[in-house]
């Protein structure tokens with residue numbers, strides 16, 4: 001359970017962004033407590049990736065404020081980056097490098113010294129059950145294998161907040177199950193997870209709170225315990241209802 005005494009892992013106040021005349025994210029005010037697994041839902045183009053890009057400091061807001069892991073995204077972007085992990089929808093890896101080489105590269109880039117980097121890489125490979133991929137070049141990997149290496153890269157430095165953008169997209173059922181187990185273990189270790197997803201079954205199983213975005217506006221935000229008894233079907237009804245209201249607004 002999140003501790004109400006500790007500051008939230010993610011806080012936004014009227015955070016917004018526009019691309020030219022198009023408002024991709026209307027002023028968003030949101031709080032995600034430490035230790036939560038937050039599921040961010042919404043139709044294609046709702047603004048979920050845009051929100052993650054803002055919170056991971058890859059995109060500058062045009063309005064409002066936000067802090068992640070206690071650091072302001074505008075004034076302390078480097079501190080934000082060192083406190084977070086990010087798994088984008090399309091993982092970018094060096095195809096000609098092996099898994100181990102990719103991970104060592106990112107570990108050193110994150111500031112770890114060689115010895116610590118080796119230890120972190122070995123621990124992370126073991127944690128994710130991908131030791132057997134260590135010496136293989138990632139250019140030959142399937143989507144699911146790449147995704148595991150991308151996840152390893154995202155959690156190598158033990159971030160306090162992990163952002164996942166559509167982490168189950170393109171995964172087979174075993175891949176989805178593996179990811180779910182990893183999310184459970186990361187949550188048990190105290191990590192906060194902010195996950196964009198379309199999969200309501202994953203939300204019902206893994207998330208402790210949800211937000212629904214429609215046309216760049218937050219139209220619903222609550223904890224899963226407040227939705228006690230909601231199975232996948234009931235969540236779908238809720239989602240369709242609030243998303244329609246958002247579209248009509």
Ligand SMILES: Nc1ncnc2c1ncn2[C@@H]1O[C@H](COP(=O)(O)OP(=O)(O)OP(=O)(O)O)[C@@H](O)[C@H]1O
Pocket residue numbers: 019022024042043044045046047048049050051
């Ligand atoms: N670089 C950009 N330039 C202009 N418009 C953009 C840009 N990136 C995103 N948009 C627009 O901003 C809106 C939000 O896009 P975003 O990718 O955040 O949606 P999403 O909810 O993540 O969608 P999906 O579920 O399809 O990934 C969309 O209308 C999109 O076309």
